[in-house]
Amino acid sequence: MNAVGIDVSKGKSTVAILQPFGVVVAAPFEVSHTDSELDQLAKNIKKLSGETRVVMEATGVYYEPVARRLHEHGIFVSVVNPMLISDYGGNTLRKAKTDKKDAIKIASYALNSWLDLTEYKPEEDIRRSLKTLNRQVKKVIKVTNMLKNNLISLTDTAFPGINKLFSSPARDSDGHLKWVDFVAKFPHRDTVARLSLNAFKKKYKSWCEKNKYHYQDSKAEEVHAHARKCVAGVSAEETFCLMIAKAAEFVNAACENENALKKEMNRLSSTLPEYEVVMGMYGVGESTGPQLMAEIGDTRRFHNRRAITAFFGYDTEPDDSGQHISKSRPITKKGSSSLRRTLFIIIRAISTQKPIDNPVYVFLDRKRSEGKHYYSYMTAAAAKFLLIYYAKVNEVLNEKGTSVCT
16 A cells, blocks of 8 residues: 655645555655646556555645646545644654655555545536635625725715715625715715705705616705714815725725626526525525535535534534533534634524524524523524535435536
């Protein structure tokens, strides 16, 4: 048996090959992530006599080209959680860390865990793209929120509280927010307060029609009254108004990108066989449904129910020593933080709407009545929802008979 340990980094990998009892078949050597060198590595691995298994860590996106190429050559590849490698072989006081030592350590882990290694299977292109899209959406949302806060900070100086007067949701066509478009047109309180009520109503109505927003007399009156009541910290000079207008443009650009990516996520997720089942689950919406499918992926890659809850990070670690037995243990949170955030949004919606015939809400309400802490019963309900999701989606995928990988 040959254990090939690959320490993957950006643009290159360090490879070591070991056999049982510490026999070094190949001392650590470097391989660049190019077609020719990866193909040559695959040929050299296939020349080894006996059974061969390749192990590498799940290091971001860097491992995927290597794992996929070796898998295409028919080589057994296993991609493991970096924490397993980190916790393995800690029988030394020295903490030296180099790529060569890491490659040998990974190969040693492969020998020690030979029978427990799970073969790597590439994700379907659709699921891979969906997951990447979801991560991009989260980054865009972070930028959008930062730009919104910056715009609010500016308007609080020139037109305090104007953002709180508009409660319209983001426009479906482009993701624009009404208050953002409004301050781009009326960046200072004086741009409204200096007009008579009738003059502002006429101007505001024209603006609503041009930008395809719903017009209300009562809203125009409310905005006009607020403009005459609030106190600005700066005068309506051209430079400050320009800053606000440009800040609003930045927010709109970010909102448009966020909206476009979310629509693409919905379109892409709708091509998956489990889409209708997932979107039909209580508490799941147009935003959270694609997020669930993106983060969980193909449920058949989890060998049982406990595996998917471990991926969620719901596992608890034992804490017993001598006479000490802990009765309150937090969850490990070693799973997907993105999945936990999405599930929390869903469970919060279920908790708010209180569907008495929904099994997740019934479970949540029982835990709550037992006096459990808020986060305790919310997390338990999320795990319950995830198990139901696992069962329903698995049933659909097995009926469709779709392949786990391309």
